[in-house]
Amino acid sequence: MMPARHFISLLDLSSDEFRSLISRATDLKNTRNPDFQPLKGQVLAMIFEKSSTRTRISFETGMSHFGGSAIFLSPRDTQLGRGEPLEDSARVISSMVDGIMLRTFSHQTVTTFAKYSSVPVINGLTELLHPCQLLADMQAYFEHQGDISGKTVTWVGDGNNMCHSYINAARVLDFKLNIACPVGYEPNKEIVDAAGSRITVYNNTELAAKNSDLIVTDVWASMGQEEEQKKREIAFKDFQVNSKLMDIANNDALFMHCLPAHRGEEVTAEVIDGAQSIVFDAAENRLHAQKALLELLLAH
Ligand code: CP
Ligand code: NVA
Numbered sequence: 001m002m003p004a005r006h007f008i009s010l011l012d013l014s015s016d017e018f019r020s021l022i023s024r025a026t027d028l029k030n031t032r033n034p035d036f037q038p039l040k041g042q043v044l045a046m047i048f049e050k051s052s053t054r055t056r057i058s059f060e061t062g063m064s065h066f067g068g069s070a071i072f073l074s075p076r077d078t079q080l081g082r083g084e085p086l087e088d089s090a091r092v093i094s095s096m097v098d099g100i101m102l103r104t105f106s107h108q109t110v111t112t113f114a115k116y117s118s119v120p121v122i123n124g125l126t127e128l129l130h131p132c133q134l135l136a137d138m139q140a141y142f143e144h145q146g147d148i149s150g151k152t153v154t155w156v157g158d159g160n161n162m163c164h165s166y167i168n169a170a171r172v173l174d175f176k177l178n179i180a181c182p183v184g185y186e187p188n189k190e191i192v193d194a195a196g197s198r199i200t201v202y203n204n205t206e207l208a209a210k211n212s213d214l215i216v217t218d219v220w221a222s223m224g225q226e227e228e229q230k231k232r233e234i235a236f237k238d239f240q241v242n243s244k245l246m247d248i249a250n251n252d253a254l255f256m257h258c259l260p261a262h263r264g265e266e267v268t269a270e271v272i273d274g275a276q277s278i279v280f281d282a283a284e285n286r287l288h289a290q291k292a293l294l295e296l297l298l299a300h
Helices: 015-030 054-065 086-094 107-116 131-145 161-173 189-194 205-209 226-235 243-248 279-298
Strands: 043-048 069-073 099-103 121-123 152-156 176-180 199-202 214-217 254-257
Touching (some): 015 131, 015 279, 043 054, 054 099, 086 099, 099 279, 107 121, 131 161, 131 254, 152 161, 152 205, 161 189, 176 205, 205 243
Parallel strands (some): 043 069, 152 176, 152 214, 214 254
16 A cells, blocks of 8 residues: 655645645635535544644535545543553554544654554644645735745744744745744744755844735744743734834735734734735635645545
8 A cells, every 4th residue: 555645844745736736726716616526435533732713624624525524633532632652543543534634732743643644644733833824825825926936925923833834835935035033033943954045034024024025924922832922022022013014025015924813912903904914815725725735635
């Protein structure tokens, strides 16, 4: 039997595959055909160690549109929460379902699952990466402005899982990425170094926003960092996306945020609810982009 194909990182896709996936996602969005059921009878297990609105709903709806179904599993109600080894859980669950999506704290939980799973494993967010969000964000960018190759993107804020996935997207789709983050909150050095000269890390938002075609940010404290909220509010106070920063970027620059957002912290209401913001297009695209991903990984 062929080993299963996983989606743990954007680096699991070639540039051509990423672009085809975006174009397929846009086709699926524009022409919904209820009779097209490439995953009829297939089941996706979804393991969530953390909360989710978009990821859960988009995967569950996507499976349903394609004639399959999804099972929501919380560690609280499964033996995972009582310490059953990941290796055993991955073997057992993958012997019964056709795909497994996980949202976990540790990235290693997802890579261990992938190692022991006989079916495709999809990363639905870890502390290190959030690749599914980038499929949707890139689809939204392509839909508004065309191919992102050669463009300049500015990341503002924490060097977190979303930032790492933007770095990987810059590699696969070949764009320039300026990162502005407070000292001590820079992204993982290995991930930055592997992306080479496309990436420039600043500790200042205005320098990073110059000539930018897309400004992106995320919450100051991610899931699991709630107790650092106060400390982070101080560290990140100069790292807000506001109209002044948007004015430094190119005139037709877009704004994105994976959501949920904290208006008045990492972004002002004026920007996120303004004309340059495409956050809700990107959020909707989670459904379409992941349907294209499920088709790529699960349809035979
Ligand atoms: N952007 C995102 O992944 O949202 P959820 O946490 O709601 O899934
Ligand atoms: N960086 C955020 C993204 C949420 C979708 C987190 O990990 O909580």
